[in-house]
Amino acid sequence: MNNSSLERARKIRTAGIYAFFIIGSIVMIFPFVWMLLTSFKTVEESMMVPPTILPAAWQLKNFTDAMASLPFGALYKNTLLMIFWRVVCAVVFSSMAGYAFAKLNFKGKDLLFSIVLVQQMLPSQIFITPQYQMLAKVGLTNSIFGLVFPGLVSAFGTFFMRQAYLGIPNEIAEAAYLDGCNQWQSFVKVMAPLTTASMAALAVFTAVFAYGDLMWPLIVNTDLNLMTLSSGLATLRGQFSTNFPVMMAGSLLAMIPMVVLYLFFQKQFIEGVAMTGGK
């Protein structure tokens, strides 16, 4: 009797959890479904009261309109290049510095590491105006380099990779040294391969935040052909302020590559972000 009532309580609880998750999932997914459905409707249909759920005809005009007013090919390319270089720079330079700060002894190490900590505590907006002025002075606004510029080095990445190397016992580097490796060789051949999980996490983290970044791309590249997907969308918004189907089509085009990647590498995305913790 007691057992069966416990069993029933457990079932009710499970049902409650499922109910919560199903309602939650609807709230999370509905905006994207609505975006998709709207992107196939005509402007007139999108403004019908009461609204139609499915488009009367699945027409592609909004997508061709969005592509006609924004050079999506260039936006994809610029965004991809920006992410690629930011990820490469963050992973390579942060691994090197993280290894040195964790495993090597040199004078002034603590002082130099405090620069890393200070940068991490300051919000990125405090650097933006001078960063922009530096680039403007040497004529490098409106370039891929301009997009990558603030992400050439990563204080957060350095801090994060240092943690990864601190977790590796010194004996491993010691063994490599006795085998005749110098510091660089033992870093490249022995130590760095042990941190691939952290490198992957840093790469995912860097990519996701570079992709979403809006203020810097808006400031540094004003030429439409050198914008990123985010800053391009902001421009589309200005052009089609009341034509929501075109804006939905544009947003969809902008979000598809990352969402597709996410569908395939969902676990790596989430665990990567969980590993990098609250930055």
Added chain:
Amino acid sequence: MKEKASKRSRSESMWGYIMIAPTIIGLLVLNIYPFLDTIKLSFSKTLPFGLYELRGVQNYVKMFASAEFWRANMNTIYFCVLTVPIGLFLALVVAVMLNTKIKGRTFFRAVFFLPMVVAPAAVAMVWKWIFNTEYGILNTLLMHHINWITDPNIVIVTCAIVAIWSNIGYDAVLLLSGLQNISQSYYEAASLDGATKLQQFFHITLPMVSPTLFVVLIMRLMSSIKVYDLIYMMIEQSNPALTSAQSLMYLFFRESFVTGDRGLGSAVVIWTVAFIGVVTLVQFWGQKKWVNYEV
């Protein structure tokens, strides 16, 4: 032998400097110099042709006299008050649910996390459409005519809803990793003692997850004070409710890159940094009262 050891330590320092060089040079050029330069700019008058002239506290005087600036402060605080407590509470609920052994939890985790991989620009676009006064689906469902985006009294609430929706999965994933570190044996012992699930939550889960909760709280609070992209995308500069929604960082962006008064813009950003610093200090001081590190 001794000679060999000193040779080794010399090579170690050499490699140390070589390996940190890119990062340290980068930080000096990209962050330390700009940080000092922003402070300087905040005390300078912006002249044409990108020139500046040191003028003392003029920008700060102008900033403190500006109603728009104080309004931006209020908006930012209001935004934080709306998003941080509710957002963290919901994220904790989601994390606790994800920590149960039910089928499909990986799927649900992926669903809640989804907004993270969508650029805030695209997220804001679809919500603007949903919140549209005349044709938006929300007003149709509610059968009301609410000016979600143009009513100065509502617009921040609207932005806060979108912010909570965007961040809930990210915060939940971070909290979940904290929850997974709690040893099952605590719950087993509590069950044997006859503790209900709710009692277990308040006496085991909450104290044990409090260090993670604190980290997420600080992170969320800082990023809410710095909110910009979402509000920028939701509220155009021609929106009549702009000053009622404008956050400090939006004001910074407009002063520096739309109006072109970088001195005043820099003063706003310095003020924001000081503001973040004070809030963080208060949090670190306040954590002694509720964060439990004795595990």
